[in-house]
Amino acid sequence: MNAPFSLGKTTQREPFVAFVCDEFSADTLRSVATEHGWPIEKVLKGGLRNAVQTLAVSTSPNVLFVDLSESGDPLNDINGLAEVCEPGTIVIATGQVNDVRLYRDLVASGIHDYLLKPLHPDMVRDSILQAHALLNAPKAVEATVERPHCATAVIGTRGGAGASTVATSLAWLMGEQEKRSTALLDLDVHFGTGALALDLEPGRGLTDAIENPSRIDGLFIERAMVRAGERLSVLSAEAPINAPIETDGSAFYQLQEEMRNAFECTIVDLPRTMLVNHPHLIEEVQTAVIVTEMTLAAARDTIRLLSWFRSNAPHVKVVLFANRVHPAGAQEISRKDFEGSIERKLDFAMAFDGKLAAQSAKLGKPLAEAAKGNRAIAPLADLARHLCRLTEDQDDGAAADPGKGGTSLVGKLAKLRARLPVKAKK
Ligand SMILES: Nc1ncnc2c1ncn2[C@@H]1O[C@H](COP(=O)(O)OP(=O)(O)OP(=O)(O)O)[C@@H](O)[C@H]1O
Ligand SMILES: [Mg+2]
Numbered sequence: 427m428n429a430p431f432s433l434g435k436t437t438q439r440e441p442f443v444a445f446v447c448d449e450f451s452a453d454t455l456r457s458v459a460t461e462h463g464w465p466i467e468k469v470l471k472g473g474l475r476n477a478v479q480t481l482a483v484s485t486s487p488n489v490l491f492v493d494l495s496e497s498g499d500p501l502n503d504i505n506g507l508a509e510v511c512e513p514g515t516i517v518i519a520t521g522q523v524n525d526v527r528l529y530r531d532l533v534a535s536g537i538h539d540y541l542l543k544p545l546h547p548d549m550v551r552d553s554i555l556q557a558h559a560l561l562n563a564p565k566a567v568e569a570t571v572e573r574p575h576c577a578t579a580v581i582g583t584r585g586g587a588g589a590s591t592v593a594t595s596l597a598w599l600m601g602e603q604e605k606r607s608t609a610l611l612d613l614d615v616h617f618g619t620g621a622l623a624l625d626l627e628p629g630r631g632l633t634d635a636i637e638n639p640s641r642i643d644g645l646f647i648e649r650a651m652v653r654a655g656e657r658l659s660v661l662s663a664e665a666p667i668n669a670p671i672e673t674d675g676s677a678f679y680q681l682q683e684e685m686r687n688a689f690e691c692t693i694v695d696l697p698r699t700m701l702v703n704h705p706h707l708i709e710e711v712q713t714a715v716i717v718t719e720m721t722l723a724a725a726r727d728t729i730r731l732l733s734w735f736r737s738n739a740p741h742v743k744v745v746l747f748a749n750r751v752h753p754a755g756a757q758e759i760s761r762k763d764f765e766g767s768i769e770r771k772l773d774f775a776m777a778f779d780g781k782l783a784a785q786s787a788k789l790g791k792p793l794a795e796a797a798k799g800n801r802a803i804a805p806l807a808d809l810a811r812h813l814c815r816l817t818e819d820q821d822d823g824a825a826a827d828p829g830k831g832g833t834s835l836v837g838k839l840a841k842l843r844a845r846l847p848v849k850a851k852k
Contacts, residue, residue, distance in 0.1 A: 444491035445477040486512040494521035534629035536649040576817040583718040583727040588749035593695040595794035599810035601657030606690040612662035620662035625790025632663035639677035675704030748775040
């Protein structure tokens with residue numbers, strides 16, 4: 427379900443106000459209003475324009491029902507409504523245009539639902555029920571100040587290592603297992619799978635943010651983020667492949683900052699090329715989860731990433747997560763050799779499990795949710811717990827600290843070359 431028009435306090439407001447253009451819709455809404463005990467006088471004649479004029483001079487209701495039938499440019503007019511509508515109102519729109527693109531654009535702009543005319547009482551009832559569930563759900567902005575914000579970046583050493591799988595699962599676990607309001611920021615702007623993995627449309631939020639960084643504020647975050655559950659919201663994109671991203675990275679930085687204010691936890695799916703182009707993105711992150719397979723190339727890049735963090739972000743705790751781990755003998759490099767090459771232990775290791783990965787894709791759910799209760803994904807649940815503990819106790823010495831006793835990059839690479847070809851062939 428997408429973000430409500432805006433989140434905020436919902437006291438001293440009309441529970442429901444409707445602006446509709448035709449008598450049939452008005453009758454349907456009156457009957458539903460009566461069932462809820464709401465005054466039928468609040469079903470008013472007139473469409474979007476009337477709604478904008480009225481709300482400009484009065485308190486916005488909890489649920490606003492608005493007819494777009496007489497609007498020539500619904501998307502643009504909805505923006506006019508956004509300017510007068512107070513935070514906290516959930517907007518349900520109706521109209522005659524049966525176009526899935528319009529529906530998606532409206533939902534992406536923060537409209538809770540779009541109902542096609544003629545209105546049926548059942549569909550109005552369902553939509554209002556959902557709106558109420560959303561109104562009563564814990565809000566992202568209600569994050570408590572007692573727990574420090576937990577900001578984590580997930581980075582894969584090589585393409586396909588499973589960084590996005592870990593990032594989406596981690597975000598889901600932070601919400602479900604650790605009960606923290608969580609934002610998943612997928613910075614793989616062209617090829618990201620954050621929304622896809624959750625069976626959601628990515629919306630235009632991230633693309634808008636990159637195009638107009640000056641628009642990024644708390645309200646933008648509330649409207650642009652796509653809700654994936656009670657405590658999880660996502661910002662992701664599927665930018666056209668022929669459109670290079672033109673940004674100095676300030677949009678990403680600002681997004682992270684606003685997310686810190688609105689959520690208790692941020693998980694950033696950070697493509698490693700972003701680390702090269704926008705190293706400042708890691709500045710405010712407390713923990714980096716490096717996801718790796720156990721291959722020769724991945725060992726080389728694990729070493730390089732560890733070294734990069736030591737030199738450029740010594741404040742970041744680095745957690746090493748081995749993924750797609752095959753049984754001994756079927757692995758390009760054994761765990762022992764891999765750890766020997768990178769000169770530190772892996773913190774977590776999750777086995778390769780094609781069946782579970784397929785199940786997760788089929789269900790459109792993060793691996794951790796699709797395989798809930800299965801021991802195979804225990805390392806993900808352990809990782810989520812570990813990250814929370816790290817942020818709650820910054821002095822926790824239990825975490826592996828790659829910053830200790832490191833040697834030079836050149837030296838490590840020399841060792842890697844000296845060791846791997848021989849041992850890997852065993
Ligand atoms: N433990 C696992 N067992 C089996 N398959 C897995 C496992 N983890 C991830 N996969 C699968 O591996 C593929 C790549 O995963 P994912 O997209 O998360 O990798 P990535 O590192 O984000 O890739 P990219 O470099 O494209 O961003 C996906 O099909 C995913 O389902
Ligand atoms: Mg990815």
